[in-house]
Amino acid sequence: MSPPFSLSLSLSLPSTPNFSPIKPHAVNCTVVSAVGNHFLDAYVLSESSLFVYTNKIVIKTCGTTQLLKSVRPLIHFADKLNLMLCECRYTRGSFIFPKSQPFPHTNFKEEVIYIEENLPNNLVYRKAAVMPLKNPSCSWHVFTVTDQNHHRRRSLNSDVTFEVCMTELDRHLAHRFFKKIGDCKTRDLAGKEMTELTGIDDINPSAFICDFTFDPCGYSINGIDDDRYSTIHVTPEDSYSYASFECVGSVYDDDIDIVETLKKAVQVFKPVTVSISMTSNSREVWTKVTRAMEPLGLKCRTFAMDEFPTAGSVVFETFTATTRRK
């Protein structure tokens, strides 16, 4: 029997206008940098990140990429390695520029149909939900699908995955993600400098990182810490500034408290709006998160919770700044 593997896809929010990078492949993004350790390989993409484990692939893209077009080739290559897909998860926020999204990202229903059409027949247990349903301009979309052997299995581990979207970043802080005029540093050096200047290096000091600066602005970083990954992507342009942060941690970790990590990441940007999705087996973690955002001047505006086969509980909260930032 083939060993099982799982596929996790997430689409980040904005489409970034005003540039036309060379994007030769089906999904419309390319690998720009890579690191690896004993547990996983982490790739920075021109539009976000890709993490490859022996039994799992996590791919995150944004803008006008066609993320879901990766499903068929990934399954094809997994099959060549004699791996059998046992679980697939797709998540995304609401599109900021829905009309700019190319097929198959036309609407959530169509996206689910597209994924289903491209999945093997063994994945029979499906659930799709929009959270909260009543607020389509600011909601979290989750689709999970699993095979017979996995759908009842509630993972016993304490992992929690945070997917954070931040908009209207503090202008002064966002401008630190622009290259200085006349700066001829190599991308590696410029990336290292941005990582230190912005305090991103302090989010998880034990992570092995891979940072990348774009020209004339924009920044991406992947961090790997044993079997866990974290990633940040920054679009600092004033009129549509945006940053995403995603990480995996444990609800029981004391040494690297996952909620502290989350707080540090939000403080790097001091955004006006933040949405946080938490996927875990713990129903308690969201209370810690809500409490942690208050001292940062962020008030919880919406809350939604749902259960998904194998994924566990998904909690989605949105926050806005209580005082308008400059």
Ligand SMILES: C[S@@+](CC[C@H](N)C(=O)[O-])C[C@H]1O[C@@H](n2cnc3c(N)ncnc32)[C@H](O)[C@@H]1O
């Ligand atoms: C960090 S990159 C891609 C990450 C994506 N926005 C996300 O949130 O996942 C986006 C930023 O890089 C800049 N950029 C410059 N050249 C780019 C390229 N060739 N491809 C993608 N982004 C580029 C954009 O203007 C934007 O500020």
